[in-house]
Amino acid sequence: MDYTYHYKSPLGGITLSSNGTELTGLWFDGQKYFGATLPGEYEEKSLPIFEEAACWLDIYFSGKAPDFTPQMLIKTTPFRQAVWEVLLTIPYGRTMTYGEIADRIAKQEGLSKMSAQAVGGAVGHNPISLIIPCHRVVGTKGSLTGYAGGIDKKVQLLTLEKADMSSFFVPKKGTAL
Numbered sequence: 001m002d003y004t005y006h007y008k009s010p011l012g013g014i015t016l017s018s019n020g021t022e023l024t025g026l027w028f029d030g031q032k033y034f035g036a037t038l039p040g041e042y043e044e045k046s047l048p049i050f051e052e053a054a055c056w057l058d059i060y061f062s063g064k065a066p067d068f069t070p071q072m073l074i075k076t077t078p079f080r081q082a083v084w085e086v087l088l089t090i091p092y093g094r095t096m097t098y099g100e101i102a103d104r105i106a107k108q109e110g111l112s113k114m115s116a117q118a119v120g121g122a123v124g125h126n127p128i129s130l131i132i133p134c135h136r137v138v139g140t141k142g143s144l145t146g147y148a149g150g151i152d153k154k155v156q157l158l159t160l161e162k163a164d165m166s167s168f169f170v171p172k173k174g175t176a177l
Contacts, residue, residue: 065092
């Protein structure tokens, strides 16, 4: 059986999901790909993993970097897993570009190069937002693009983390990056 839990954040509602012992999802309510890993049937319930995740979120939204990671289970492709593992290495308050992630994975796989667009697809489908920090990924030359929770939330999250926002910009629609 799968379970859900609702958390009220300063940026809006967040829905978490679990298999009963591990966290399997964390989405801003209404975000793109919301609940993509949720099965058709689930039950709302308070569980120790949700209490741990809520503690993580409380620390995070207080403006501090949590010093623990709740137990997570993600069923996905090896490529997406590799991308999300790189995301977990991006320090609080720092960013990395899609191209830098692609370069890192290409190097790990012994390839000469990898598509930053493929990386973008994997980043966008991250089912455990915030804890797997997809909001810390930016486009070429600092463009703030591609956050399933919305660019406004991405800006607020990076500001909360006191990231240096001076070189970031929101691209105009239709602008090639």
